[in-house]
Amino acid sequence: MLRSSEAVASAPAEVRSVPLFDLKRQQTRLRSDIDRRIATVLDHGQFILGPEVEALERDLAAFAGARHCIAVSSGRDALIMALMALGAGPGDAVFVPAFTFSATAGVVASVGASPVFVDVEEDTFNMNPAALDTVVSQVVADGVLRPLAVMPVDLYGRPANYPAIAEIAARHSIQVVADAAQSFGGNLGDTSVGALAPISCTSFYPTKPLGAFGDGGAVFTEDDKLAEAVSQIRTHGRQGDGDEALRLGMTGRLDTIQAAVLQAKLSVFAGELQRRQEVAARYNAALAGKVATPLDEEGIGSAWALYTIRVPDRDALRATLQADGVSTALFYRIPLNRHPAFAKYLTGREELPVSERLSAEVLSLPMGPDITDDEVDYVIDRLLAAIS
Numbered sequence: 001m002l003r004s005s006e007a008v009a010s011a012p013a014e015v016r017s018v019p020l021f022d023l024k025r026q027q028t029r030l031r032s033d034i035d036r037r038i039a040t041v042l043d044h045g046q047f048i049l050g051p052e053v054e055a056l057e058r059d060l061a062a063f064a065g066a067r068h069c070i071a072v073s074s075g076r077d078a079l080i081m082a083l084m085a086l087g088a089g090p091g092d093a094v095f096v097p098a099f100t101f102s103a104t105a106g107v108v109a110s111v112g113a114s115p116v117f118v119d120v121e122e123d124t125f126n127m128n129p130a131a132l133d134t135v136v137s138q139v140v141a142d143g144v145l146r147p148l149a150v151m152p153v154d155l156y157g158r159p160a161n162y163p164a165i166a167e168i169a170a171r172h173s174i175q176v177v178a179d180a181a182q183s184f185g186g187n188l189g190d191t192s193v194g195a196l197a198p199i200s201c202t203s204f205y206p207t208k209p210l211g212a213f214g215d216g217g218a219v220f221t222e223d224d225k226l227a228e229a230v231s232q233i234r235t236h237g238r239q240g241d242g243d244e245a246l247r248l249g250m251t252g253r254l255d256t257i258q259a260a261v262l263q264a265k266l267s268v269f270a271g272e273l274q275r276r277q278e279v280a281a282r283y284n285a286a287l288a289g290k291v292a293t294p295l296d297e298e299g300i301g302s303a304w305a306l307y308t309i310r311v312p313d314r315d316a317l318r319a320t321l322q323a324d325g326v327s328t329a330l331f332y333r334i335p336l337n338r339h340p341a342f343a344k345y346l347t348g349r350e351e352l353p354v355s356e357r358l359s360a361e362v363l364s365l366p367m368g369p370d371i372t373d374d375e376v377d378y379v380i381d382r383l384l385a386a387i388s
């Protein structure tokens, strides 16, 4: 990422510095509330599963309209615990999109199961349900792996096509585990992320729409048994304060201090989501027809974790924007089938042309609840100048 001093040194006088994310402004807005909440935790001293954790879980479940919420140590751990609760292990196939963050496949491998890659859709960036159907059928026909679950990802904050995926999953008798790491705050119609799948996992990594001041995540589920399993796994497989390991577990809890920070951030989250939507609409209005802009459809609520365009000459545009002080990012430059860590899971029959193409063309622009209209307009102006 370009440092602002380099931008100023190498660029014309009117160059400004627009970071990809600006977490400092949000901190300034919320600082006194966060300080007060952290002081309360320091005073009571219950750093593990203190009262703020339970209160946050209640508030997150209510926000999402989900039956259960279990606050955990990270998005990755949330996914691992969900897979452990489903009993995933060696011989199980878990279907994941090929165009996503590496953790989506990494968690599958971490529990000993096999990630199987599915292509995504050109316009939504999310798992292609028809491709899922084909790939599950192939795995069934091969008879080597047992299809266990599909893990759709809500890329950049836009929920995947859960209705279509649920229908395919039911037909093949597999579970749906939502990798909603990027999409907390999103919705499909009246249903919010967290309640779109029987089990959903999100991340509170600092740059996520709802971000902590460190690592954190949550598991949402409608299923009482899965909720009990995840809460046991979160504390070494124990039930409550019990000393007996009822199942294999991990140290998977969200720290009380992070829960306190997240309570402060959740109190303003609805307004921040609204602002992200406004920023996306401002970009779309100016950029539509000039570059491939992300879909913004009635009834499909993105949390706009990222605003991502597609351009053929992506790397050149990125360099020009960087010289103009505009920070951008490549999420994701390498499809999962090309990561060395996952090479051993490839069959050689993968058909992932859209994932390959998107990896070469995507470019994420500055986004967040605190970016100003003026800054968005500067990004738009520089981008249009660069491609004209």
Ligand SMILES: Cc1ncc(COP(=O)(O)O)c(C=O)c1O
Binding pocket: 074, 075, 076, 077, 100, 101, 103, 104, 153, 179, 181, 182, 202, 203, 204, 205, 215, 216, 217
């Ligand atoms: C799609 C996806 N899955 C999983 C994760 C893992 O979340 P965390 O970084 O909180 O472990 C992330 C976070 O970056 C993500 O974007």
